[in-house]
Amino acid sequence: MSKKCGKPFKFRIWVIALIITLITLRGSLSTPRSGELIVFCAGSLYVPLREVASLYSESHPGVNVIIEPSGSVEAVRKVTELKRRCDVLALADYRLILKYMIPKYASWAIAFATNRLVICYTDRSKYSRDVNSSNWFEILRREGVTYGFSNPNDDPCGYRVLTALALANFLYGREVLQELVVDKTNISVERRGGKLHIYVPPDLEIKTGKIRVRSKSVTLIALLEAGTLDYAFEYESVAIQHKLPHLELPPELNLGYPSLSRFYSKVVVHIMAGTAQERALTGAPIVYGITVPKTAVNLAGAMDFIKFLLSDRGRDVFKRCGQPFLSRFLYYGGVPGVLKR
Structure with a gap:
């Protein structure tokens, strides 16, 4: 009798554990994490991103946005060759994401701003x-x-x-x-x-x-x-x-x-x-691009930060800094729906 009752009981425990795991996973993907958010960016993006990060932190006090500027090609190599952690990758040429990152290291890219x-x-x-x-x-x-x-x-x-x-x-x-x-x-x-x-x-x-x-x-x-x-x-x-x-x-x-x-x-x-x-x-017009590497640790935070960056508040910052947004963003690959406008 006990053996017959044991199997359903163990099964119920397994189902409950699975449900708890799914709920926890869903929460971690849908809610921006606290802790660090690592951003690799082009040197020319450092000033506007620093201001965007400051505004973002006002409503996300638990997130510490760490911005590391470099040349864009060098930023890509940090991810593809040095295997360094990067949650958000923002480059001075969106084509570098298409040429170096997709499909092995990233799944999508958004072209969003310009310059001269x-x-x-x-x-x-x-x-x-x-x-x-x-x-x-x-x-x-x-x-x-x-x-x-x-x-x-x-x-x-x-x-x-x-x-x-x-x-x-x-x-x-x-x-x-x-x-x-x-x-x-x-x-x-x-x-x-x-x-x-x-x-x-x-x-x-x-x-x-x-x-x-x-x-x-x-x-x-x-x-x-x-x-x-x-x-x-x-x-x-x-x-x-x-x-x-x-x-x-x-x-x-x-x-x-x-x-x-x-x-x-x-x-x-x-x-x-x-x-x-x-x-x-x-040769082509100057257009900046952004993506989230497949190895991102703070995935939910990365998505939320990019959503904020591409909002009207981010648009105002970039305009003041001399890097106006495109009238319409360009999407490449499987861009998450939450980031599309």
Whole structure:
């Protein structure tokens, strides 16, 4: 008798345990966790994300948002190669998520904000009173003038600068890219099929003191402010956030106009050229992207934070910081419905 009664009893216990487990799991996925939320981001996203995180923390006091900026390509490598914990990944080029993360390391991406390229300087920069949107490349060529950009292998701003300089070849009918970069580095270029293909080797070499290269573009600001660098190619948002005087490049070069996408596509930059990590990036308008890696620990918190970021409050922050949202977000892969607008 006891044996017959024992089986149903054990079964009921098992069912109850299962229900409790499911309820607990559901709660952990639907309720933002307390504790840490790790965000890897592009250097140019650090300022707006820091402000968004501050606003988010007001209504989520138990969540400690930790933001770690770097070049976007470097941020990807932290996840894919170094296997570091990351709950939210926000990059200066959404295409890096499509090329490096999906499908192995992430399932989806949202393209959400934009920017433009500019040239920053200070009142101590040589010829700062003379430089304008028509003669900037002539100023950079002058003896004693120094200029900088970020490493294309680490940071989208770097390969976008190469794209802009190559587009200047088409716009001005001059060998701008060759004179400012190719002749002074081990970067190479070839014309193929009506397009300029630029190859950036993994061991980037700078052969002149005129050029300064750093892993991410925002670190060049310190050199500008210290007076050891005359001009730096940056995003407009960085210039606004640091209150730096800057030169606006023509629409054909600043990569800020979707209507000029076809012209931008005349240039293809190959980062990490000659290695298994080589990727070809066709010139395109600047668009930022965000995702949650498959290895995210605080999944519920990541979803809730991104939902807040993409809200009107996040939109206001990004607009003030010079990185306006797209009029309509672009969705790639299986984007969770809670994040769609």
